[in-house]
Amino acid sequence: MKIVESAPNFSEGRNEEIVRQIIAQAEGVQDVWILDWSMDIDHNRSVVTLVGSPEPLLEALFRMTKKAMELIDLRTHKGEHPRMGATDVIPLVPVMNITMEECVELSKRLGKRIGDELNIPVFLYERSATAPHRENLADIRKGEFEGFFEKIKDPRWKPDFGPEEVHPTAGVTAVGAREYLIAFNVNLGTTRIEIAEKIAKAVRHISGGYRYVKAIAVDLKEKGMVQVSMNMTNYKKSPLFRVFETIKREAERYGVPVVGTEIIGMVPMQAMLEVAQFYLQLDDFDMNRIIESKILEILANKLKEVEQ
Amino acid sequence: MKIVESAPNFSEGRNEEIVRQIIAQAEGVQDVWILDWSMDIDHNRSVVTLVGSPEPLLEALFRMTKKAMELIDLRTHKGEHPRMGATDVIPLVPVMNITMEECVELSKRLGKRIGDELNIPVFLYERSATAPHRENLADIRKGEFEGFFEKIKDPRWKPDFGPEEVHPTAGVTAVGAREYLIAFNVNLGTTRIEIAEKIAKAVRHISGGYRYVKAIAVDLKEKGMVQVSMNMTNYKKSPLFRVFETIKREAERYGVPVVGTEIIGMVPMQAMLEVAQFYLQLDDFDMNRIIESKILEILANKLKEVEQ
Incomplete structure (x- = not known):
């Protein structure tokens, strides 16, 4: 299938x-x-x-x-x-x-x-x-x-x-x-759009940042926050955790906290797994250790058999 | 199925x-x-x-x-x-x-x-x-x-x-x-087993720690390390990230670093997702946003149809 x-x-x-x-x-x-x-x-x-x-x-x-x-x-x-x-x-x-x-x-x-x-x-x-x-x-x-x-x-x-x-x-x-694209937004606890702009510049590829990151600053007026809005075009090579840590550190330089993040739409399991692995300092681990991933493989094979 | x-x-x-x-x-x-x-x-x-x-x-x-x-x-x-x-x-x-x-x-x-x-x-x-x-x-x-x-x-x-x-x-x-059990081990950069013992005590239920954590200290002589070896019996109620952060903090008190962690066997996606969500400060997110999780559901339904 x-x-x-x-x-x-x-x-x-x-x-x-x-x-x-x-x-x-x-x-x-x-x-x-x-x-x-x-x-x-x-x-x-x-x-x-x-x-x-x-x-x-x-x-x-x-x-x-x-x-x-x-x-x-x-x-x-x-x-x-x-x-x-x-x-x-x-x-x-x-x-x-x-x-x-x-x-x-x-x-x-x-x-x-x-x-x-x-x-x-x-x-x-x-x-x-x-x-x-x-x-x-x-x-x-x-x-x-x-x-x-x-x-x-x-x-x-x-x-x-x-x-x-x-x-x-x-x-x-x-x-x-294309490969999986993750729309990842980081909300900053400030109304100063210039800070989001500086951070977007720091992480995005065209201005010297990560190879597979596109980023713009967005003013979320209704929420009283600004946002670094990103498209991560290859999460395997420019992973979420690394980009996120860079944003947190840059924001810190202005005394601004990260108040939350959001992912728009769906995300592949692998992307989230890599985040978990990084922060947990987890050695020798991959998708084959995720039970749903194995069951998915099994069901797909079974379905193929049944349909033939 | x-x-x-x-x-x-x-x-x-x-x-x-x-x-x-x-x-x-x-x-x-x-x-x-x-x-x-x-x-x-x-x-x-x-x-x-x-x-x-x-x-x-x-x-x-x-x-x-x-x-x-x-x-x-x-x-x-x-x-x-x-x-x-x-x-x-x-x-x-x-x-x-x-x-x-x-x-x-x-x-x-x-x-x-x-x-x-x-x-x-x-x-x-x-x-x-x-x-x-x-x-x-x-x-x-x-x-x-x-x-x-x-x-x-x-x-x-x-x-x-x-x-x-x-x-x-x-x-x-x-x-x-039973519910999913996760075997989660945290390796400490010391040969002092008494530190692993103190930390195991700090996180495990019977001695006042987290409700769904069982922990013992293990001496990994060959590796020159000690380990806090845990069974997490309900990762939804006593999540990995919280227990891990507690262990890191307690180890810090003795000037001991966490050098890595391991999970023995398989792990449900949800457990890893919760870790990623916590560290990324990710709002409004759940398993339904994981693409493989949705496809799994779809394949299982399709297989059921085909087999009937």
Whole structure:
């Protein structure tokens, strides 16, 4: 049984009715399961995590993208998080019995269909990118929805699929295969946004920080806090505990405490296990010692047997 | 699909050939899977972790107990860990789609068979115990193999199954249903055993410590270290991180560092997740956010469907 995971991001984090209608599109597809979904009011953004067999998953993602196009109007959208499309980004992540290469192929088929049938320009990113300057999602997203009407005319930013014109209300969408991405936010006990900005700079790759960390500062006005909001694009090589300890130490320098952290969406067991191992100083330990991990393997094998 | 876990302890941790022969007994049983096994030279003890459907698992455990009886002679057994039988203890732990009550029933059937067919006295412990003073494994084991020849004459220590005489070479065995038990050892950078003893006292329940912690001091002479060796009998109520932090702090008082920790056998994901959550100061998070946990649920449901 092949399993692919996806966590599409939609540019709506305040109107629950709209988010529910988008999710409903996936609920109607067999062999696709919604694992989790969350709305973020500050970011005005929602993330739906789903897994499934490859074909049904592509169908579900297409239907959700279509519904988001119908219900979200980027001309009136505001939020803390940069965005360029009603469906902002659709990642495809290999989870079980499927390779990264197969996921790249799947991403191209999905992108083509969104371009052809919905008239939304599609950019392939990460492992699916057709040129090195298009690998990084932040580079694609630069200028956001408003800036894309000019940006798309640049030959370097010609879409991979769909029209060469921005969709008037749904913008543009990025689709790509990638490794697990963890959205990890650290809340600081201060209202001084410049401190979050300095810390974001300290940990993120582009300004000299960790290789697989993207970070921005976010002002959580309603909570009276600021946040270092991160995408951890390879938790194996830039682990959560190391980045977290660096943030704590940098915050300390300003006399600011970490008051809590959050992870948006789902997370692979391995990422949490590595955190536990680090802090417990646990030697000689790995995923094979986690009982659920072993049972998962056993059930997958058994299911394969039964289905043959 | 019902899944029960068991981690029988055998009083042999030095002769690998003997341990392999015991394990081979379980390998021949369908719908039983060996997850892990480990030998501990200092403790002279091995732990095999296996899961399976209830009936096949009982069969495998019976065969292993029989083989251990044939191959292990407690009259010549020495080790750091207290012991009373060739097969010292057989826990039954509910893992999936099965209740604690069903596991209690299973433990009684297994205990009866060991008593009747192998002539080994069996004591039901933990959730299966037939009297409050027989719940705690350490209370049953008190006096160890050598002391049991007298102890068994006390009406309070009449076996639940089998003869009222200690098996001359295989001793007595405890069988019972219980919650997950985590064997967690903390190694200290000192050869002073009295420090490990003081710390074991500080964290263990009987001397005023945490409710669900059993702890002893172990001298790891070969490694030039001492160890606080613990059984965590309810990691939800006495969590690893809290006990670990207490040990670190107490060791600090003597200027002794924690040089590493180890977990013997398997561990449930939840236990590691709680550690990660504590140290990352992670809010609003639980097992449902772990992707493998969700997929496990999905596969189990699918397997059930297919098999019907």
